[in-house]
Amino acid sequence: MIKNFKNTLKTEDTNLIPLEKLGDYLILPVNLNKEVEHFIYFKKHNKKNSEKNNKLSKTIFLLNLPVDTSKQHLCRLFRKCGQIDNIIFNSKESSIESNNFNWLPLSSGSSCHLTFVTEEGIEKALDMKQRLRVWSDDFKDPFNDNEEQVQPQLYGFTKYIELFKSSKPSQNILQKNVEIYLKAFDELQAEKKLNLQAKKNLPDEDGFITVVSKSKQKMETKSDNKKLKKKKELVDFYRFQMRDTKRQQLADLRTKFEQDKKKIEILKKARKFKPY
Amino acid sequence: MKRTANKKELKSSKKHKSIKDDTKLESTEKEIALDEEVDVFSDEDFIEQPNFENERQTVVGDSKFRPPTAEEMLMLKDTMQLYKSSLFRFQIEELLKEVQFDFPKMIESTLHEVKSTLDSIESVSECSLADIISSLGVSDIKIPFPEPKPSTHNQLKFSFIKPSKIFIVGGYLLKSNVKSKNEEKNIDVAIQMPENLFQEKDYLNHRYFYKRSVYLAVVAREFNKNSNKLSLKAEFQYFNGDELRPILILRGSKDNSLKDISKTNTIIRILPLLPENVFNLKKLSPNKSCIRYTENDTLNNKEENNNRCSTPRYNTSILQDMGFVSHLNYLHVNQKKCQAFRETVILAKVWLKQRGYGTNGDFNSFIFSMCMAWLLNSGPNGAERRLMSTYSSFQLFKLTMEFLGNHDFEASPLFLTKNGCPISDTDFSKANFSLYDVAIVDPSGRINLAGHLSTSQILEFQESAKQTVRFLNDKNDDKFDLIFLKKVNVLHLEFDQLIKIDTETCKPPAFIPPYSLDYSSSTQFTASLIPKKLTAGLGTRLLQCSVRNSIHKKSWALDATPKMHSTFYVGLKIDQENSLRGVEYGPSAEKIKDVKAFKELWESKSELRRFKDGSIIESVVFENDGTFEGRSMTVSKMAIHLITLHCGIAARDIIIWSGAQFFPFLSLPGKSDVLLPNKSFKSVMDVFNSFQKKLKNYTTLPLNISTVQPCSPGLRYTSIFYPQPDNGNQMEIVKLDEALEVNLEFESSARWPDDFDAIQEMKLAFYLHLGKTITDDWEGSKATVSVNDRTQFNNTIQFIGRSILTERFLDVKSPEGYTFRCRIKYEREELLLEQLINPLPSIKQASTFGIATAKQTLQIYKHLFKLTPYYSYQIQQFCLRNPCLSFTIRLFKRWLSSHLFLNCQIPEIVPELLCCRAFMEDNVWSKPSSVFSGFIRVLHLITNFDWENVPCILEFEDFDNNSGINVDTIVEGFKGIRSNSSEKGGIGGGFFFIASMADPKCSIWEKGMGNNFDIVSRLITISKACLKHVNSWFENAEASDFAKMFLPATNFIDIKVNLNKSLIPKYYENFFYKKTFAPKKKITFKNLSNSTEGKLDKMEYLKYVDPVEVFFDEIRTANFIGDESKIFSMFYDFCGGDYFGLKLNKKFRNEVQEERKDFDFKVNLGFSSIPAAKKEMKGNKILPKVYLNFEGILAEIKKLGDDLVEGFEYL
Helix, strand or coil: CCCHHHHHHHHHHHHHHCCCCCCCCEEEEEEECCCCEEEEEEEEECCCCCCCCHCCEEEEEEECCCCCCCCHHHHHHHCCCCEEEEECCCCCCCCCCCCCCCCCCCCCCEEEEEEEEHHHHEEEEEEEHHCEECCCCCCCCCCCCCCCCCCCCCHHHHHHHHHHHHCCCCCHHHHHHHHHHHHHHHHHHHHHHHHHHHHHHHHHCCCECCCCCCCCCCCCCCCCCCCCCCCCCCCCCHHHHHHHHHHHHHHHHHHHHHHHHHHHHHHHCCCCCCCC | CHHHHHHHHHHHHHHCCCHHHHHHHHHHHHCCCCCCCCCCCCCCHHHHHHHHHHHHHHHHHHHHHHCCHHHHHHHHHHHHHHHCCHHHHHHHHHHHHHHHHCCCHHHHHHHHHHHHHHCCCCCEEEEEEEHHHHHHHCCCCCCCCCCCCCCCCCCCEECCCCCCEEEEHHHHHHHHCCCCCCCCEEEEEEEEECCCCCCCCCCCCHHHHHHHHHHHHHHHHHHHHHHHHCCCCEEEECCEEEEEEEEEEECCCCCCCCCCHHHHHHEEEEEEECCCCCHHHHHHHHCCCCCCCCCCCCCCCHHHHHHHHCHHHHHHHHHHHHHHHHHHHHHHHHHHHCCHHHHHHHHHHHHHHHHCCCCCCCCCCCHHHHHHHHHHHCCCCHCCCCCCCCCCCCHHHHEEEEHHHHHCCCCCCCCCCCCCCCCCHHHHHHHCCCCCCEECCCCCCCCCCCCCCHHHHHHHHHHHHHHHHHHHHHHCCCHHHHHHCCCCCCCHHHEEEEEEECCCCCCCCCCCCCCCCCCCCCHHHHHHHHHHHHHHHHHHHHEEEEEEEEECCCCCCCCCCCCCCCCEEEEEEEEHHHHHEEEEEEEEEECCCHHHHHHHHHHHHEEEEEEEEEEEEEEECCCCCCCCCHCHHHHHHHHHHHHHHHHCCHHEEEEECCCCHHHHHHCCCCCCCCCCCCCHHHHHHHHHHHHHHHHHCCCCCCCEEEEEEEECCCCCCCCCCCCCCCCCCCEEEECCCCEEEEEEEEECCCCCCCHHHHHHHHHHHHHHHHHHHHHCCCCCCCEEEEEEEHHEECEECCCCCCHHHHEEEEECCCCCCCCEEEEEEEHHHHHHHHHHCCCCCCCCCCCCCHHHHHHHHHHHHHHHHHHHHHHHHHHHHHHCCEEEECCCCHHHHHHHCCCCCECEECCCHHHHHHHHHHHHHHCCCCCCCCHHHHHHHHHHHHHHCCCCCCCCCCCCCCCCCCCCCCCCHHHHHHHHHHHHHHHHHCCCCCCCCCEEECEEECCCCCCCCCCCHHHHHHHHHHHHHHHHHHHHHHHHHCCCHHHHHHCCCCCCCCCEEEECCHHHHHHHHHCCCCHHEEEEEEECCCCCCCCCCCCCCHHHHHHCHHHHHHHHHHHHCCCCCCCCCEEEEEECCCCCCCCEEEEEEECCCCCCCCCCEECCCCHHHHHHHHEEEEEECCCCEEEEEECCCCCHHHHHHHHHHHHEEEEEEEE
């Protein structure tokens, strides 16, 4: 099998045109179905100031991946370049192990970093030639014979059924998991408490003991309802008071008047006075 | 005290006009609501110390505090006292400016020519009926004789002498003409017929009206002859809809000559009048019979005959022709006396016009002005006068409306005499005027100005008047536009049910002499009969009944006869609750008199029945099947029955719009193939209530359940279709079993862990425990806990609106087959999430959550556990109070869904709230009380609400003062959001800003939904089109047209993604359902089923999984669809739609259709691209360009959907 691959590669090398370029990137067209092409762009990953220099030189940066991209897909695509060490998707970082049915689509146009085991892989990748490439995850890793066969990704209704099934786990298992979690949580809490208790009575480096109150007392802000005895003031008694009130009232009226005038202007502009 | 003292001083000084105002106002202060503020301006200290003020001014330096000029003071003061507010005053002034106009100069010369033409008409010497008909016939004039036409044996002699007086009357003279868009402006020219044309007894048997018609016809001939010269075209018309009194109208002949007045949209009306006292007034009092009826007259007693056959309407028609001049004088005198009189008449005209009054013999501005003029002089029953001549137009208008709105016309006629009492002449007594439906008697005490008004017309007017006064008194809200600017007279918005009667002849059985004599046509009689019968028959179901017929507005050519084909519209305003009653209870059998009346009303339909409470009474039963649909038909059934019975109109000539036409849209197209037992919400609510009770009674749980909150539309009466129980396995067609969402809350406890993640596990433990408890206790029930943690990843929640809170739940299936999806609400979660977002420095991050996730989760928490239950409760309660709201909401949602908006662009709660708003709005129309009016008013709300500038606030309950949230704070918050965003050039807070006490910031819109201008303006356009469509039904009714409203326009969609119908588990809801395409499962025979036990057929999963919904989520995750930043906007009918509509978002559209839009290539473009051949140079660098990989994306969509996607269709 492997020998055959190498043979074909050699013959193709001489006949075919290298990949076209888009800026710094190489354009790698793949066929989603018989007619429609999708364009993946990739280039050598060269980020400066990185510590793992040796690993960097084995990494390519891929852009504009199809939304259903899985590791399998990429392994198949670069199968002729060599063994793949690791793939990191930039938009998808699942806390849950994804399998053939609970995979999430990538967002359109997203990217990933792909690291080959050897530097040879990256050279071969950059030297890829134009030819028909089919987008598929039907691939058995020749470098990993021991590993369990990875199931091809499911799509559509079949996938949704599996999803539904998995969302209804056996109630017993669920019960057990919950119990385990809560037990662990309780233990953790107990430990924390112990730690706290221990801290309480141990002097720290400077020889002080931190005092922690058992129940956090609510900080009761003293109510501001102090009834300030207001001095009784006669309103509208002195002449100046009356004058001031009146002046204030006039001012208020004027402001109101001006405001209303403005409002009317706005309404007028909106031509709101045409009754019909 | 101080105030009056000031006044006294000022009184003595009498400096300027405002003082006069003051004194006069004093006496009426209590009557009119004036702002009782301190009199700012009459303080002498203030005014008369300019020096002091100047000092102050320099100190303060604020122009607001400058000393007021006398003029300014006057103005400010007037506004305060005479108007509601200065804003209102401005608005009135603006309105007056807008509607007033002067006739162009050319009209004057036309009027002169009209006068000289009238003066030049040659006399016609006495001749017989036949002669005059033939001589006018030669000139192609058909004399507009009223019914009954004079018999050929009539000995009456006709002659013509030119008018003894010609004068201009009406609005032209009083300068109170009002602009209107479609209608012509009238100039009224009255011609007084010479007295010697008439004989003493001509008031009898239509003789006067025959002579009047001939007179008019001769005038018409003259104008017809000179029509080229004058550039005028003459036509006949009825005066105020009175068929006894035709008039002549002169229109511009449209010959484009200089004289042509058609450009000015003016018509001249020629009204023939009588001199005063031509006939003996006593002979024309309301109780007199002026039409002698001889045939079959079996009544011997002459007195009784007179009473029974009195012809009040006929008499008033003659009297009005006689009194016209004196009435005009009366108005003129009063207008001179009162400055604001003219303005008030203009306001009244606008008001009447907006309500459609005043054109067809109903309450018109003439009656209004007469009443107002009278109120300026005297008050009812000798009381003091109500109005002062110094009042502002606002006050005159308001007080006149208040008076007219509250006068009980049924109990007593209104006498506009000096002392407000009938004159001493017994012929014109109160009792005699009570022969009219409505009587407003002129100052002479003899002529009824409202003789042709029917009771229903005056009641309708009074309702409007009362409402307007209420609006005017509203201190919080400025309702100017509702009073004057809004067009009220819109058939489809005014009424709950609308009946159209389209008939050539109506022959009411009761329209026989002598009862018919007083009516000039059966149409007129029927128009007044229908409201009477319906009011009597429908009882408390009916609030108001109005008849609209437009026949009398039309003019007809001189050589034609008026078209008598009559189209009535009968509008009903009904009482929501009472209207659903199917049984009308009559009097008990013992009350013989009442029984007789009841039987006369219902005839054979009335039956004597014994009821459960033992009473034996006459009653009428309209059967129904007990559903809402059936019960809401009662009113229409009764109305049709009564109209056919009493008006002699065939049922086929009657069309009723009651909402019944909408019922088919809420019945399921595939109902015969899937088992659907429910025809109401009752069954599901019953099961829910018992479930709720069970939950609350469980004592074996670690914590007791304190509240159970329904959160599903199905549990608040608003799901488009009634929730149906799972029908087991009998049917071949698979249907989705939809769960009903419920929130549970436990009693408070300190034993919950203080950690968000741990709480989730704790909840899981609760679900498991609760599930076990329920299945043990409730026989036949099933409980399953679901966990789907796929939605959440480290940094963000991938599925919009879903999170760990929504995807973990307990499904409880009741023995009846309903699934309740229970989620536990725990209040502390909110706090913990907030802490995750804004961590206190002392607390370490302990969760697996990122801040972004916490933010999203918090939003979901608020949505799921706060807003949804709040609105569910409020809407449920509101539905219970408004019986037709539920159906309206369901219908509106179906409509929205069929237009591909619901759930993909507009969240489900939005239409529900919009409907509630339409039911609580204080509008010119009373609140909707039928499905018909409800639905139309929601559409109207959408199209007419000022979404950009006003928040739509729902006041389900009184605003709680403690929370600090009220209407003002919401409005303020809204304005803040809007003005912030307008600087950035967008609409902040979303286009539809719908807020309430629980949600002052409008957070009901989910991310990615279409609360933007594009989507909303589309919705508004569609609503407008539908309203227009509704309006067209009334002209040309075809029931099948209703379906058009529910057909989506697909012209805005670019691509249709056709779905595999056999994988749509809600396909049976599709309007175009066909059994052949529906999802079917393999039927397993019982004897063979053992082998496949435990394994479900693939198709059977459709009962639990809606692949369309998951697919929708997936392509949204792939960023293919979503808000404007994504590639497509998506449209889908979640009621079993069989295609997705994709619209390419603006970002990707090129102005030039053929060219593809190119983008600069960069790393995070966010969409799948194709390298473009086109390149751009920037300096030395080549900037690569890319296009959107359109086909590639479609292929990806197809790949994700797999067998669900059938193909694509480019539109």
